[in-house]
Amino acid sequence: MLLWIIVLLAGLFGYFIYQAKEQYAYWQKRGVSGPRPVPVFGHLLEMSKLGMGKFDMSLTKKFGRISGYYDTAPLLMVSDPEMLKSVMVKDFSVFPNRRDFGLNGPILELSVSVIRDQHWKHVRNVLVPAFSSGKMRQMEPLIADCCKTMGVYLDKVAQSGEDLDIKQYFKRITMDVISSSFFGTKTDSQSNPDSPFVQNAMKVFDVGFFTPAFLVAFLAPKLTPYAKKLGMQLNPKAPLDYLVSTMREILNLRKKSGEVRRDFLQMMVKAMSENDSSKRSAVAPKEYEEEGPDVLSDTLSVEPSTQPQTTHQGHHVSRALTTEEVMAQSMIFLLAGFETTANTLTFLSYLLTANPEIQEKLRKEIQHRIGRDVQPTYDLVAQIPYLDQCINETLRLYPPATRTERECSQEWTWKNLTIEKGTTIGIPIYALHHDPEFWQDPETFDPDRFSEENKHKIIPFTFLPFGQGPRNCVGMRFAIYEIKMVIASLLQRYRLIPSSRTTPPIVQDLGLITPKNPLWIKLEKLD
């Protein structure tokens, strides 16, 4: 028995050595240089040691703006802005999708971030109008409500003189905003952080490089179909199942009671019932403004049994979304929108605390445009250019998504390099944002880079916090709106000051940049 185990392990090890050699040879044959993989672990050890963003930076430094390595597929890492423009915009039809790891689980595999080609176009076309400025104005009361609760809580903190861990606190606020706006449920996690919904929603993010599903996806991608059959998935199953069943209950309740809320769920459900996506772009979805009727008069009419319809060529045709698809979108909005926004708020607040003159300038702008006691609104926060500058500079230094990607759907040639169908193009957002060739003193926080006088100096496709092109972040406007509302409400009333425990953020980067340590600050209430 022992002998068999030794033979099996030796065989496996031999296979991994062979695989590493083959993978290294793949790009070498094509004249593209790149890092040599370590047998068994590929590039995972190096990535987990450096963090994904710094790993990508090291590639540019060692191998230039186009380098190649292999994980689930051949991956070409590109930090050449011209080439990125072609991949993300000009030749979008060749690169319409991201890679599908095949282990998303039964609901998330229907989310707009995972689905592909015609199916994606259809769902994205349904979603885009719900992020128009008109729709966001309609959601204003939900966000304003969360900001008011914030005021009550923070008054107490300021009065007590205690330190506040802004990282934890912003997680609660964004959880409240996202669940209220997208999930159709009020969590009140600011005062009830132990509710099962909040606890489960937080646990859904416990994803690491060394979980079984991740290891299968990256180190033995051929085994993915078997892992899927065994029920393996990238996000933890139990919290995801909890959220799915809660979502199902909310949808059923809405249908039964006829309750109508001014939230995104209502809008999406209305968009579902309209079944009119055929009227929209047949090529790539376009962002467009849609004021629409008052959502309060909308009715809920999701069709639970409708299955995606396809033509005989396998293309999805215009139809209402299914209940499962609606749930998938709510779920991805929670996953994609909660921590990204909370982390941006955290880093921005830290940077304002560490740079008091910038904080004062921003506060003056806010007080000048909005006033001191007026509740911020969508229209008011849109008129503070210095707020945009501070947010952009935070997103440059700490882009929540370190990297995005596109998958090549057919043979494609760039200059004298031809890449095959199935190749992944890695888009190293963090590395681009910290590249000294594109940004002077890249590690310095300087919101004036984005001022009216300076912004023309920014080279297109070197600042990509929300990606670019038709497959960019669908929640971008919502995220910026939320960040502006929270920061404006905060700076109107408080000064952020360092406490004895304030330390620069230590960043953890597994593809999503998060502050590892608590970020303590003090609040001083303004008279």
Ligand code: HEM
């Ligand atoms: C500061 C906050 C956020 C940042 C920095 C961010 C960043 C990104 C990035 C880089 C991508 C990939 C884009 C590409 O490949 O070109 C993305 C995709 C996406 N984001 Fe965001 N995001 C944020 C907030 C949100 C919010 C609030 C939502 C939803 C409410 C959201 C929903 C999505 C979805 C659904 C996708 C996939 C889109 C598709 O494949 O069509 N994100 N985001």
